[in-house]
Structures are given as structure tokens and as C-alpha cells.
Amino acid sequence: MTFETWLRADRLPHIWCSGCSNGTILNCTLTAVDDLGLDPDRTVFVGGIGCSSRSVGYVATDSLHTTHGRALAFATGVKLADPTLNVLVFTGDGDLAAIGGNHFIHSCRRNIDLTVVCMNNLIYGMTGGQGSPTTPPGALSTTTPYGASEPAFDLAQLAVAAGANYVARWTSYHVRELERAIRAGIETPGLSFIEVRASCPTNYGRRNRLRDVTDQIEIFRTRSMLKAKYDRLVAAGSPVPPDAIVVGEFVRRANPVMGVPP
């Protein structure tokens, strides 16, 4: 892969803070599309609004940077109008699960042939660190100054329940696994959802005793638990650490899909 094949050199430097994991996740995604030999001229990236969604603007393909929460609805139009295009979506936890929650579950239900990469940093990064639907109970944000009091969404489980054909979760620490998951997602017809636990040192870490960039990465490294192990523990009735990040493939199936060329 050459840098110029997939990235717009004339858009750099990017807007992301140092230590932000969005760049890593973008990199893994572009490695995956390149490994699969996707044609940049026939590939479209769609994003909503947020630091994560800004990724689409750095990719050197056709790209649609839309409105907050609506990326999947726009992507649905692109894909249905021309099913021969490869359509990938970058989104954030707020974009996807709060304002865009309805489009998320319906896109999974339709099982439309999109690959969705969600950079889940547990916070609204772009607007300065407000709580999101994935902010863990107790975590501090500018709108949960006494600790988040609402339960958090499990995005991967939500996608499985709503009908997506491929669902995986990794973290920005697991770059090889993430690349493989995105590849598998692109190769699986239907909706593929890859949740990536991402670090936002500026607006999440700073308020939650993860001041150094490496603190967050260390959590990804030490608290991640493979889905297979998690399932074994649950089946055996053994306790699962409450802060475990369950990673791996959640589902890969071949249910009927929408938006593939006849």
C-alpha cells in the first residue's frame, strides 16, 4: 500500500490530538481495504459528525461527511443506488448510538451490505467531553460531573441482536486483530459492525485518571478478554471481572442481505 493510494496528502496535518487513537483505526481500516485489493475509485467512505467521523475527509476516495448521527442513512442511499460500490462508514459512539441509534438498529435489521467501523471512545470528543450512551457508570464527563448514572450500551451486542451478519469488537491496541476483523467484515455480505474501543486522552482520559496516552492503552492490553474465554466463564457460572472488555468476533452469519448486486 502506498500512502497516496488511500490518503489525501493535501489534507494533512489532521485535526486529531496527539495520543488520539483515531489515526490508528483509520490506518487499520485502510490496510484492510488495501489488502483486499478494493478499487479506490469504486469505494466510498461515509461519516457522520465527530472526531471519529472526520476520518472520511482524509481518505482519498469519494467520501461523504454528513450530518450528526445520519451516516448510516446516507450510506444506505449510496449503497442501494449503486450496489457495486464498496461502502464503508466511520462513526463514533455518540454519532452511532445516541442521535443515530435508530438508523443503527434499522441498518442492522436490513442487513444492508455496509462495513461500519465505530470508534467508541466512551465520550463526545469533538464537543469537549460530554457523556455518551457508552460512558460507563461512574465515569466523569462534563455533563456527568458526579459520575455517569445511566447504564451504558453494549454496541456489539446491540448489533448482534438487531441482525447484523458480522460483528466484532477490538481495541486500538489490537491492530492486527482489528485489520483482520475489518477485512472479514468487508468480505461478509450484509451489515458488518466493527466496534473499536478507542482512546480519547483529551476528553475522556484527562477526567478519568488516564492522563497519559499509555494509561488507556494499558487498559486495552490488560483488561481485554477474548469472547471465547468470556463465554466459557459465563457457561461455567464463573465470575467475570466487571471491567473486562470482551473482544473478538461476536457473530458471523449468512442471513439474507440487502444492497448486493443481483
Add this chain to the structure above:
Amino acid sequence: MTRLDFMQGNVASAEGAIAAGCRFFGGYPITPSTEIAERMAARLPRVGGTFIQMEDEIASIAAVIGASWTGMKAMTATSGPGFSLMLENLGFAVMTETPLVVVDIQRGGPSTGQPTMSSQGDMLQCRYGSHGDIATIALAPASVQEMYDLTVKAFNLAERFRCPAFVMADEIVGHMRERIEIPGSVEVAKRRPLEPGRLPFAAGPDLVPGFPSFGRGYRVHVTGLTHDERGYPATNDEAVHAALVERLVTKVESSRREIADYEVMNPDADVVIVCYGAPARTVLQLAAEQAGPPVGVLRFRVVWPFPEHALGEFPNAEAFIVPEQNMGQLAREIERHTSLPVVPVPKLGGDLHTPGELARVVEEVRRR
């Protein structure tokens, strides 16, 4: 060859859309527009097009915009509550210069209001509803024939100016059944592709850039953020923002004479009724049947951009009477363009004005 038919206004609009080349419909059911979605659901698969019922109106217009960026002609249909939900993404369509058509079959509002009753309550919503400054193209059919003809025209204007075009119909015109002549073929504007070597958002003298459809190697970045001619965000650059918004507004506003479409009756009259949509039917009947001095009629088929020059078609006019199924939405715009008295005749609740009601207003105005 022209074919005679008898059909409902909403169905005629759907047929006009297909004749104009529309091959994508994304929508959400809402009275009194639903027959358009239902007709498109039946027809599009048979002409190689795509119909999808989305989860709401926000998603509907988003899907329409996405489809349009592949180069396809796309539309949705709705009524007031749905139109309100679409507004943010309609602003996105204006900002990104995405051609598309929205048919709004207006019903009584605010809120859920009168789902089955006619209204013209969205005429200002379509003009001013988006945040930021925009120009609007809006057409107002007054018959089943015009539901067909003006839907075709809306598609052509959307392509010509690269922006959303609205067919602002009302429940009466949407649901009435009338004779219609379906032309064997219609004039259809093709999407003009981006010229080689030109930046994707750099416009020529007509202020409308060519369209870089997705999937053709343009590798274009499309964003609702303020962008430069490359399409790249330039959100803190005053000059770029001002130039962009001014161009988006001017490309439509400076063509108001080209876009204008209206009918004039009795240009020498002293009193002129200005009308559009279903109320125009009463006005035309009144003008045809009234005893005494003739009353002037100015009927708009295009309401936005407001064809202000049309008021000048009546050199002897002493007053303009404006019957609308709202509390005077277009009347206010007319006031901005004339020093003569403007007399709104609001009608709420869903019924049309009767010819008698309008005749009394004409008499009153003449007595003043």
C-alpha cells in the same frame, strides 16, 4: 403519443417523477402524501429503480441525498411534520449542492394538526426552515395535470441549479382525481458532469459546478462543513464561507426570471387576486364567472424564488388580494415588493374559499 388518463394528484406526481428519470425513492408514510410512496413502491422496481421505506423522514432525505451522489435522480414525498424532520439534511443538500426533489402534500398544522385536511402552511417552512441562509426553489401545482408537469419541472430545476426543488402541493390537489394528459415523452435535464481539470466545487459563470458522481474516479470529498473549491473543510475562513454561501444563494436568486412560471388573466384590472395551489381553482372560477369589471388573476406555478417582477404585469392594479390556506404566508412576501395595499384572505381548517367569499373581498377592496 399523448395518453389520456384519469388519476389522483399524488399518483400523477409519482408518474411525473418516473418520466423525469427518477429512479430512487426513500420515504416514510404520512397522510396526505402516502399514495406517492405507494405508487413508487409499485412502479420503481419495474423500471429498474429502487424504493425503500426508511425508519423516519430524517433517514429518508439522507438516503435520497446519498443516492443522488451516485448520479441517480432521487426524491421523497412527505407532509408538514415530515418536512420539519428533513430540514437539517435539506440544509446539507443545499450546502453540498445535491440535486433532489421533495414533494410536500401540505396538511393543517402546527404539529400533527389536521392530517387529512388541506393547507398551505409550509410555504415559509420550505423557504426559511433551514438554519443559515439558503435560496429555495418551490413549485405549486393547482391540478392533477400540474402534479405531473411540475414534478417533471422540479427534477429539471434541481439538475439545472444543483439544489433541492420542492413541489409544495396541498391535500386537495394531492387527493383529487381529474383528467390528465400524459405526454409521450417529456423534456428531461441530464446531470451535467464535472468538467475535466476543474475543482469539484469551482463554478463557472452560471455559478453551478458540474457534478462529480461517486464511483467515477473523481474521488471527491463532500461535506456539509464550509468548504473550499476542492471540497475541503475551511471552517474558520471568513472569505471562503461568505463566497460559498453567497454563491449558493445567488445561483438561484439571480435566475428568478428564468425559473419564474405564472399565469396572468385580465392584466388591465384594478384589483388583482394573487394565488397558487388549490385556492387558485376558486380564483379562476370567480374570474371566469364574475359579473362586473374584470378582476385580475396572477397565479404562481413557481412561488420561490419569488417572481416579484410578475406583480408588474398589472399596470392598473390598485390592490392585491391574496387568498391562502394559511394566515398569510405569501401575502407577507408580496408586501415586501409593492407599495400597493395587500389584502390577505386567510382560510384555515382545510376548506377552500368559496367564490362568493372572494367576490365579497373584491367588492370591499373596490369600495375602499
